Amino acid sequence: METETPAAGRPLTGRRVAIYIVAFFAVVIGVNGIMMKLAIDTLPGTVVDSAYRASLAYNGEITAAQAQASRAWQVAAHVERNGDKASVRIEARDATDRPVSGLAVTARLARPTDRREDRPVEIAERGIGIYRGEAENVPAGLWELVIEAERGGDRVYLSKNRVVLP
Incomplete structure (x- = not known):
């Protein structure tokens, strides 16, 4: 039985095949x-530290959302970017x-894809009902504007809105 030789003229041996497979x-x-x-280096981490605790708090979130809806507040927010700063008016x-x-x-500008890029917004009341x-x-x-309002230690308002800043 003859061994076929490739065009280069060297025979294809078992050793060469083994080297090709290993390479x-x-x-x-x-x-x-x-x-x-x-x-692994670019993984942003967990969204929820404990899914069990988050599931226990879910009923409280539903109750808070129903209480917020019953108040029927109208909250308008405007975000404007100037240079590397963003100003928020609520x-x-x-x-x-x-x-x-x-x-x-309290407010924060959150990246929808990576929590590590979230930016807190220092909010203060500058007029009656204007923050x-x-x-x-x-x-x-693309950012999410997350607004939370508390009165007496209880959260009375929560809003998440997508905004595009040029």
Whole structure:
């Protein structure tokens, strides 16, 4: 039985085939290792630290949402980016269209894909029912404006809205 020789003139031996197979798998394993390292390094982490605790708090969230809906507040927010700063203006009115004053309002600009890029917004009441604040180092792009208002230690309002900042 004759061994076929490739065009280069060298015979294809079992040793060369073994070297090709080992080299192929070394490349595949090396690329997989690099991809795993990059995926783990860029992983933003968990969204919820404890799914069990989050599920226990779910009924409380439903109750809070129903109480918020029964108040029938109208809350308008405006976000404007100037340079690397973003300014937020929030106006809160009750069901009778009177300004809602005396709230402890917190806000944050959150990236929908990565919690590590969230930016807190320092909010203060600047007029009756008008709350303003600024966030630093806010690049352009898609953000979620998360507004929370408390009165007497209880959360009375929660809102999440998508905004695009040019």
